[in-house]
Each structure stands twice: as C-alpha cells, then as structure tokens.
Amino acid sequence: MTSQEALFNYNLRLGDTSLILAQRLSEWTGHGPFLEEDLALTNIALDIFGRGKALLEYAAKTEGKGRTEDDLAFFRNDREYFNALITEQPNGDYAKTIVRQALIDCFDLAFYSELSKSKDETLAGIAAKSIKEITYHKRHSFSWVNRFGNGTEESFNRLQNGLNEIWPYAGELFEMNEVDALLIKEGIAVDLSMLKANWEKEISQLLAKANLVAPEGTYVQTGSRKGLHGEHLSYILAEMQSLPRMHPTAKW
Amino acid sequence: MQTKENIFSLLSEIPDPEIPVISIVELGVIRDVTFDEKNIEVKITPTYSGCPAMKQMEDDVRKKLIENGFETVKINTVYTPAWTTDWLSAEAKIKLQKYGIAPPEESTNDKSFLTGKTKNITCPRCKSKNTMMVSQFGSTACKALYKCNDCLEAFDYFKCI
The missing domain is CATH 3.30.300.130 (Fe-S cluster assembly (FSCA))
Incomplete structure (x- = not known):
C-alpha cells in the first residue's frame, strides 16, 4: 500500500462515517418529538453532511482519477463504503438516537481535536472547522442523555434499551489497521489508542450521571474497516442513491 | 485592469x-x-x-x-483559518439588529461559547436583556432561537462561533 492509497482510504473512512451518520440523522427531519428538537437534529445532520462533503472532496482529490465527491457518494456499493458500523444502525426511538449521538460526539470531539494537529493541511483545516461544530453537538446530546436518564421511568428505560442496542458498535471506532499504522508514522493520522482511556472515562461519567449501566460483556462488532457491513447500510444506500443512479447525468 | x-x-x-x-x-x-x-x-x-x-x-x-x-x-x-463571527464588522452587526436578528454579543476569545454559558442576549426589538434561549438551534445553522420575556417576541440570535 502506498501512502497515497492509505490516505485515500483514510479520507473515505472519515467521509463515509460523516455522510452515513448525517443521512441517518436526517431521517428525523419532520419527525422530531417537537419542533425545536426537529430543528436541532436537522441542523446537526447538516453540519455533519458538510464535513462529509469536504472529506469526500478531498478523498476524490487524493485518489486522482477524476471522480468527484458526488461520484463517491452516489456510485459506490456497500462493500466499497468504510463508514463506522455505529453510524448505519437504525435510529430507533429518540432516546436511542441521542445515546448513539453522545457516544459518537464524545469520540469525534477528541478525534478531530487531534486531527487538527495533523501534518496534512487539508485534514487539519477540516478538523479545526469541525471542532467548533462538534462542541455544540456534544453539548446537545450529553444534555439530553442527562435529561432522559433523570426523567421518568419511561424515558430512562428507553435510554437504557437504546444504550444496550448500540453499545457493541462503539468499540469499532477505535479499531486501527495498516492504513492507520502507515499514516501515523507520517504524522497524518490520529493514533486512536491514545483516545480510548479518556473516552471511556468521559462516557462512564455521563452514564453514571444518567443512572445508566453500560452493558456487561466486551463483544465488539467490527468489519467496516474492510468494507463489511450489516444489511442496514444497503437500505440506506438504496434510498440515498436511487435518484442519481436513475438519472446519472442530471444536473441541479 | x-x-x-x-x-x-x-x-x-x-x-x-x-x-x-x-x-x-x-x-x-x-x-x-x-x-x-x-x-x-x-x-x-x-x-x-x-x-x-x-x-x-x-x-x-x-x-x-x-x-x-x-x-x-x-x-x-478554503477551511483555514476557520470562519468566526469575530469577522462580522460592527456595521454588519447593527444591520443584523435592525433586521431583527440579535448579533453575536461575545468575542470567541472569551471561550464562553464552548461551555454554553452565554451572556444575556439583548432583544433586537425592545432592547430588553430579560431574554431566554429556547433552543441552541434555529432557522439556519448560524442562528439560535431566543425569546424576550418582556415583549414576548421570539427572535433569532446569530450564534457566536
């Protein structure tokens, strides 16, 4: 693997993770529990879409084969996607969406803060921009975990159930492979093992505050680094890609 | 030329x-x-x-x-340096206020935007400082939704980032 190939794959991983999460979150548009939350999640999805666009634009440039960010988003199949599995999991109820978001926001803030020090100027620039946005995303998801956890029996139960369902997918965020190894050596990628202890500490404090219990067992579902996904991604792509695939030359 | x-x-x-x-x-x-x-x-x-x-x-x-x-x-x-509300001119802030959007009141230098503790935002209509945040998120990405407790109008606040 050349460093150019590694960087292409790394950009796809980051870009796909943002794109698929944003696509999932945007399913709440018009279905939020009340107007302000509907706007909140739509706004958050929009920020994450924007980040995905910038990253896929850079991926296309790194690949150097004349593809655009739209080609990458709309004309790749599931096995060619590298988004983290946690992002493609169904939204479930609002509590599950929120707890998934809290786990991801906590990771993302630490990750992009480190990435902003990357030797790759484009990645560092996108990361620095993202930190501002993830900061208020995290404030939003953390505050709702707290409110649901300390709310009614119903809200607590829904939150705990959501956590139980999403938990086995969180560990994959920290998985590294030869792409990471190569790019860490060049000062480009973030060493994910350095982020884990802090993430665990912050999340366990959040869970404790909301009276939640992290599920027992240490099973971690992985696969996305190799392009292996559950069935959910295929349905997301079918919906997201159907229009451009039907009219590949259409212009807005 | x-x-x-x-x-x-x-x-x-x-x-x-x-x-x-x-x-x-x-x-x-x-x-x-x-x-x-x-x-x-x-x-x-x-x-x-x-x-x-x-x-x-x-x-x-x-x-x-x-x-x-x-x-x-x-x-x-370009993404660097990242856009900040500090770049809005004083004149632009006055225009925003006249249009009914409360302009960003702080500088990002004081970092209060990171902790979520914002100052009391001035109502762009009646100038009261007795206002409350309804939601951190508003009609566009750059705005938060506020309400004035005196004139009871809802208004947009141009978030400080």
Whole structure:
C-alpha cells in the first residue's frame, strides 16, 4: 500500500462515517418529538453532511482519477463504503438516537481535536472547522442523555434499551489497521489508542450521571474497516442513491 | 485592469442569500482574490460546514464577475483559518439588529461559547436583556432561537462561533 492509497482510504473512512451518520440523522427531519428538537437534529445532520462533503472532496482529490465527491457518494456499493458500523444502525426511538449521538460526539470531539494537529493541511483545516461544530453537538446530546436518564421511568428505560442496542458498535471506532499504522508514522493520522482511556472515562461519567449501566460483556462488532457491513447500510444506500443512479447525468 | 478594491466592492453588492441585509463581504466569507485581466480565483470559506447557502454564494460570485468582464472564475473553498463571527464588522452587526436578528454579543476569545454559558442576549426589538434561549438551534445553522420575556417576541440570535 502506498501512502497515497492509505490516505485515500483514510479520507473515505472519515467521509463515509460523516455522510452515513448525517443521512441517518436526517431521517428525523419532520419527525422530531417537537419542533425545536426537529430543528436541532436537522441542523446537526447538516453540519455533519458538510464535513462529509469536504472529506469526500478531498478523498476524490487524493485518489486522482477524476471522480468527484458526488461520484463517491452516489456510485459506490456497500462493500466499497468504510463508514463506522455505529453510524448505519437504525435510529430507533429518540432516546436511542441521542445515546448513539453522545457516544459518537464524545469520540469525534477528541478525534478531530487531534486531527487538527495533523501534518496534512487539508485534514487539519477540516478538523479545526469541525471542532467548533462538534462542541455544540456534544453539548446537545450529553444534555439530553442527562435529561432522559433523570426523567421518568419511561424515558430512562428507553435510554437504557437504546444504550444496550448500540453499545457493541462503539468499540469499532477505535479499531486501527495498516492504513492507520502507515499514516501515523507520517504524522497524518490520529493514533486512536491514545483516545480510548479518556473516552471511556468521559462516557462512564455521563452514564453514571444518567443512572445508566453500560452493558456487561466486551463483544465488539467490527468489519467496516474492510468494507463489511450489516444489511442496514444497503437500505440506506438504496434510498440515498436511487435518484442519481436513475438519472446519472442530471444536473441541479 | 481591475483593482482588488474594485473587486471587493463589486462582491459587496452580493447579499447573503439567507440574511439579505448584509453582503457576503461583510459576512467575512470572501477571503481573497487573485486575478489577471481575464481570469480570477476567489477564495471563499464556509460559515458552517454544511451551510446550504454556500452554493448560492458561489453562483452569485461567478455571475457577478462574469458580468464584469472576467472570462474564467475559479472558486476555491478554503477551511483555514476557520470562519468566526469575530469577522462580522460592527456595521454588519447593527444591520443584523435592525433586521431583527440579535448579533453575536461575545468575542470567541472569551471561550464562553464552548461551555454554553452565554451572556444575556439583548432583544433586537425592545432592547430588553430579560431574554431566554429556547433552543441552541434555529432557522439556519448560524442562528439560535431566543425569546424576550418582556415583549414576548421570539427572535433569532446569530450564534457566536
């Protein structure tokens, strides 16, 4: 693997993770529990879409084969996607969406803060921009975990159930492979093992505050680094890609 | 041959597509221009990563420059340094307030925006400081939703980032 190939794959991983999460979150548009939350999640999805666009634009440039960010988003199949599995999991109820978001926001803030020090100027620039946005995303998801956890029996139960369902997918965020190894050596990628202890500490404090219990067992579902996904991604792509695939030359 | 000053004043005629009382130059998204007689490259930075108005701004910039004699217009999106509300001019802030949007009250230097503790925002209509945040998120990515406890009007606050 050349460093150019590694960087292409790394950009796809980051870009796909943002794109698929944003696509999932945007399913709440018009279905939020009340107007302000509907706007909140739509706004958050929009920020994450924007980040995905910038990253896929850079991926296309790194690949150097004349593809655009739209080609990458709309004309790749599931096995060619590298988004983290946690992002493609169904939204479930609002509590599950929120707890998934809290786990991801906590990771993302630490990750992009480190990435902003990357030797790759484009990645560092996108990361620095993202930190501002993830900061208020995290404030939003953390505050709702707290409110649901300390709310009614119903809200607590829904939150705990959501956590139980999403938990086995969180560990994959920290998985590294030869792409990471190569790019860490060049000062480009973030060493994910350095982020884990802090993430665990912050999340366990959040869970404790909301009276939640992290599920027992240490099973971690992985696969996305190799392009292996559950069935959910295929349905997301079918919906997201159907229009451009039907009219590949259409212009807005 | 155009001068940089001329070009910035041309671009100042382009309104922000979502907040038409201020121009895209006042908004601070136009970072730089490099040009010769026929070709021009414009560096533009997004306010928010996913701001849907960016595409409109690019189209407007392209149209304006072609109308004024340039043959090729290249728009280059740059992310560093990241856009900040600190770049809004004092004049732009007054225009926002007159339009009914409370302008950002703090500088990002005090970092209060990171902790979520914001100052009491002044109601753009009755100027009362007795206001409350309804939601951190508003009608566009750059705004939060507030309510005045005195005149009871809801209003947008241009978030400080």
